[in-house]
Amino acid sequence: MSTRRTPRATVLGLTVGALVAGGLVLAPAASAISTGVVINEVYGGGGNSGATLKNDFIELQNVGSTPVDLSTWSVQYASAGGTSRAVTRLTGTIAAGATYLVQGLAGTGGTTDLPTPDATGSLAMSGTSGKVALASTATALTCGTACVGKPDVVDILGYGPSTAGGEGTPTATLSGTTSASRTNAPDSDNNAADFTVGAPTPTNSTGETPPPPPPPVDPNAPEPPTCGTPIVAIGSVQGTTDTSPVAGSTVVVKGTVVGDVQDGLSGVFVQDSGDALTATSDGVFVYGSNLPALALGDVVAVRGTVTEFRGTNNSDPRSLTELTNAAVTLCGTAALPTPAALALPSDDDAKEAVESMLVAPTEPLTVTEVFNLTNYGELLLSQGGRLISPTEAADPGPASQSVAEQNELRSIILDDGRSTDLSPFGKPLLEPPYLEVEDPIRVGDTAVLEPVVLHYAFGAWRLQPADGSAVGSTFDATNPRPGAPAAVGGDLRIADFNVLNYFVDFPSEFGDDARGAADAAELAQQQAKIVTAITTLDADVITLHEIENSAVLTPDSPYRAVETLLAAIEQADGHDWSYVEAHEDTDVITNAIVYRTDRVTAVGAPSVPADLTAFDNARSPIAQTFRAGDETFSIIANHLKSKGSACATGNDTSAGGAGNCNGDRIAQAQALVAFAETVKRDSGDQDVLLTGDFNAYRYEDPIDVVTNAGYTDMGPVLADGQYSYVFAGGSGSLDHVFASPSVRTKSTGLAVWDINAVESFAYEYDGYEGLYAPYAYRASDHNPTVFGLTTEIPATAAIADPTPLRGDTVTVTGTGFDAGTTVTGTLPSHNGTVLGTGVADATGAVSISFTVPVLLAQGSHPVDVTAADGEKAVTSFTLRPVYQDVLLRLLRFLTTGR
Numbered sequence: 009m010s011t012r013r014t015p016r017a018t019v020l021g022l023t024v025g026a027l028v029a030g031g032l033v034l035a036p037a038a039s040a041i042s043t044g045v046v047i048n049e050v051y052g053g054g055g056n057s058g059a060t061l062k063n064d065f066i067e068l069q070n071v072g073s074t075p076v077d078l079s080t081w082s083v084q085y086a087s088a089g090g091t092s093r094a095v096t097r098l099t100g101t102i103a104a105g106a107t108y109l110v111q112g113l114a115g116t117g118g119t120t121d122l123p124t125p126d127a128t129g130s131l132a133m134s135g136t137s138g139k140v141a142l143a144s145t146a147t148a149l150t151c152g153t154a155c156v157g158k159p160d161v162v163d164i165l166g167y168g169p170s171t172a173g174g175e176g177t178p179t180a181t182l183s184g185t186t187s188a189s190r191t192n193a194p195d196s197d198n199n200a201a202d203f204t205v206g207a208p209t210p211t212n213s214t215g216e217t218p219p220p221p222p223p224p225v226d227p228n229a230p231e232p233p234t235c236g237t238p239i240v241a242i243g244s245v246q247g248t249t250d251t252s253p254v255a256g257s258t259v260v261v262k263g264t265v266v267g268d269v270q271d272g273l274s275g276v277f278v279q280d281s282g283d284a285l286t287a288t289s290d291g292v293f294v295y296g297s298n299l300p301a302l303a304l305g306d307v308v309a310v311r312g313t314v315t316e317f318r319g320t321n322n323s324d325p326r327s328l329t330e331l332t333n334a335a336v337t338l339c340g341t342a343a344l345p346t347p348a349a350l351a352l353p354s355d356d357d358a359k360e361a362v363e364s365m366l367v368a369p370t371e372p373l374t375v376t377e378v379f380n381l382t383n384y385g386e387l388l389l390s391q392g393g394r395l396i397s398p399t400e401a402a403d404p405g406p407a408s409q410s411v412a413e414q415n416e417l418r419s420i421i422l423d424d425g426r427s428t429d430l431s432p433f434g435k436p437l438l439e440p441p442y443l444e445v446e447d448p449i450r451v452g453d454t455a456v457l458e459p460v461v462l463h464y465a466f467g468a469w470r471l472q473p474a475d476g477s478a479v480g481s482t483f484d485a486t487n488p489r490p491g492a493p494a495a496v497g498g499d500l501r502i503a504d505f506n507v508l509n510y511f512v513d514f515p516s517e518f519g520d521d522a523r524g525a526a527d528a529a530e531l532a533q534q535q536a537k538i539v540t541a542i543t544t545l546d547a548d549v550i551t552l553h554e555i556e557n558s559a560v561l562t563p564d565s566p567y568r569a570v571e572t573l574l575a576a577i578e579q580a581d582g583h584d585w586s587y588v589e590a591h592e593d594t595d596v597i598t599n600a601i602v603y604r605t606d607r608v609t610a611v612g613a614p615s616v617p618a619d620l621t622a623f624d625n626a627r628s629p630i631a632q633t634f635r636a637g638d639e640t641f642s643i644i645a646n647h648l649k650s651k652g653s654a655c656a657t658g659n660d661t662s663a664g665g666a667g668n669c670n671g672d673r674i675a676q677a678q679a680l681v682a683f684a685e686t687v688k689r690d691s692g693d694q695d696v697l698l699t700g701d702f703n704a705y706r707y708e709d710p711i712d713v714v715t716n717a718g719y720t721d722m723g724p725v726l727a728d729g730q731y732s733y734v735f736a737g738g739s740g741s742l743d744h745v746f747a748s749p750s751v752r753t754k755s756t757g758l759a760v761w762d763i764n765a766v767e768s769f770a771y772e773y774d775g776y777e778g779l780y781a782p783y784a785y786r787a788s789d790h791n792p793t794v795f796g797l798t799t800e801i802p803a804t805a806a807i808a809d810p811t812p813l814r815g816d817t818v819t820v821t822g823t824g825f826d827a828g829t830t831v832t833g834t835l836p837s838h839n840g841t842v843l844g845t846g847v848a849d850a851t852g853a854v855s856i857s858f859t860v861p862v863l864l865a866q867g868s869h870p871v872d873v874t875a876a877d878g879e880k881a882v883t884s885f886t887l888r889p890v891y892q893d894v895l896l897r898l899l900r901f902l903t904t905g906r
Contacts, residue, residue, distance in 0.1 A: 615690070
């Protein structure tokens with residue numbers, strides 16, 4: 009039987025502060041620094057007074073990537089201040105990632121056996137304090153209380169404050185009900201920091217754990233009712249409000265079991281035939297670990313105490329009416345009632361009226377969030393299609409607040425009927441429901457639900473499977489996996505890719521500064537997915553984000569991570585790649601710009617802002633100018649401050665607001681547009697693209713700063729309705745491509761490749777191992793973007809009057825030149841006479857006015873319009889015979905006076 013789990017944040021998260029750090033969902037903690045076998049847990053209270061387990065135990069774990077032969081090894085115990093050691097020899101091999109259970113001496117108490125041990129000895133350890141050593145020899149250690157660092161000592165743990173001879177400070181005192189268990193934080197070689205005291209959890213090499221203890225016999229349990237005992241209607245128990253009008257009293261009800269969640273939630277949902285009042289629910293949850301085995305359709309009489317459950321720490325804003333201390337009598341079977349209609353959007357009162365009843369949504373529901381699928385087997389569903397993040401849909405303030413409120417009314421959780429934590433601390437991810445390697449559930453898919461019951465728990469309304477199993481619901485792939493990005497046109501492809509903490513250095517050496525893969529094996533899996541995605545993008549220039557800043561971790565090889573990734577890309581696609589030699593100054597992650605050397609040429613040196621003050625808590629922008637075809641353009645890669653941690657000023661944590669550090673991001677956006685002007689001046693070209701993770705949705709202030717400076721957010725223009733990120737149930741774009749006016753005229757398309765944000769973390773390289781594949785899907789948590797650009801744009805020229813009179817002033821207009829370029833008009837038929845000059849504006853247009861020479865012969869005369877970079881366009885004008893000019897000029901004077 010499952011126990012009630014500790015309350016945790018609902019996946020809705022559409023209230024105060026519901027925005028994620030840097031657009032990032034928090035990753036699992038890194039592995040310990042040790043790279044081989046370590047002591048994972050020690051328990052000396054076996055068989056002591058108050059203990060459940062009969063035996064002491066020592067649990068080892070292989071945190072490395074290869075099996076280890078333990079046949080010559082031992083575990084050794086000494087008292088808190090002792091120097092002599094009792095020894096238990098080990099046998100066999102411990103697989104990579106596996107645990108290994110050593111059983112110690114049994115006490116006189118306890119009711120539960122350990123799982124089948126991998127080794128058995130007679131160590132009689134103190135239940136409160138002592139020290140345990142893992143040795144690579146079977147001979148008793150003679151190092152007394154100074155064994156740390158000795159050649160034969162692999163690991164050592166001291167528990168109890170009075171213990172001498174462990175690593176650093178010993179742990180707290182243990183007891184008959186507590187053990188010392190290693191955390192999964194980096195190993196600090198300090199037992200007090202590296203171990204936590206809590207309930208013992210012995211696990212052997214096959215993953216077996218102790219059986220649950222038998223349920224206690226309650227001497228105060230009520231007598232089961234008879235099937236003929238007078239009953240009350242469930243509606244009278246539920247009442248018309250959130251709380252029961254008879255809370256605390258004992259009642260007898262009778263109804264049909266419409267939800268059997270005994271294995272997952274320790275109870276059943278019982279529904280009667282109704283009381284004809286639509287405001288009162290006809291269902292109630294019957295909670296108890298000692299209920300008889302029941303099935304859907306069983307008719308039962310229940311005597312129980314009416315209780316309002318608000319979570320294990322009484323913190324939920326609403327409560328679930330339930331019967332506790334329940335006694336149940338089986339009275340036959342019946343057909344399940346017709347499900348009640350569950351309309352969305354709906355508020356709490358509407359849901360309260362069908363609480364604990366069999367329900368059926370009145371409209372198809374769309375998967376709008378998959379984050380908690382790998383935590384508690386939950387999916388967030390929504391009516392009317394996937395939800396949009398409030399500030400992606402409206403301005404921060406009342407408008408986005410309204411969106412947030414509507415999002416909540418449109419949403420409901422599909423639960424799996426269980427309370428199992430699929431991401432146990434320090435343990436591998438357990439298999440999540442529904443998912444297969446080639447058959448995911450993606451945001452945008454449509455749920456096909458099995459019979460469900462409406463339930464309230466952990467701060468949210470949820471649909472529980474009536475049979476207590478997640479296997480009955482299926483999902484139509486209405487948002488199928490795309491094999492490649494949509495076509496974007498043009499002759500140059502520019503992409504933006506967040507590589508999700510791609511680190512080539514590991515926590516074993518750098519601790520928390522290494523944020524990515526735990527070891528070389530994980531890195532290989534991560535890299536395979538990223539390389540598959542990048543090569544499929546088929547881009548010529550790519551801005552990267554969240555790549556290791558090797559200049560901080562390994563200063564002697566400051567671009568080691570970028571070089572490693574490019575080597576893998578070159579091997580996969582056969583092209584030559586290079587990178588821009590610029591990086592973030594202080595953060596362990598950085599922006600990067602990489603490019604194919606056969607497609608573009610870097611022009612000049614890269615640059616960063618001269619004043620980086622605004623970016624103290626963000627990543628420095630990196631700029632590089634390129635030449636491709638007829639075009640010169642600059643790219644600036646960006647990663648602004650995240651929303652996840654608070655700043656001293658500029659916070660906006662209101663529901664539907666812009667999140668933490670909005671003021672800092674505004675300042676960074678202002679510094680960015682100023683830096684872009686410097687890049688334009690230094691490059692001599694107005695073509696600039698600003699790409700990357702701006703940690704701001706479409707209608708937030710930092711976006712306004714950039715667009716008010718004249719840049720266009722190209723996503724809404726060329727790919728409206730395509731989003732780069734999913735958080736708190738809402739889809740939106742934290743990642744943007746901003747184009748200067750001159751670039752916008754040359755853009756041909758933009759596509760957000762929907763491979764990451766809509767898929768479950770289970771598919772990541774460090775997700776559920778059984779779902780790993782080296783394909784592009786869930787290579788990151790942000791979707792990549794690809795942008796099409798035309799670089800071969802021929803310049804054109806036109807003349808205002810193609811048949812002027814000699815001496816007239818006419819204007820030639822040229823288009824398609826590089827913005828800011830000086831353009832000269834000449835007359836080849838008149839010895840190349842310069843007619844005038846002009847500077848191309850932001851759109852690449854220029855106008856030159858000149859007087860038609862009076863000595864030109866009749867006929868056609870070309871006009872060359874030539875830019876300083878050599879690009880040329882030609883137009884022409886035609887002159888009549890001189891006598892016709894004279895007559896036409898006289899006629900014009902007589903009619904117009906000029």
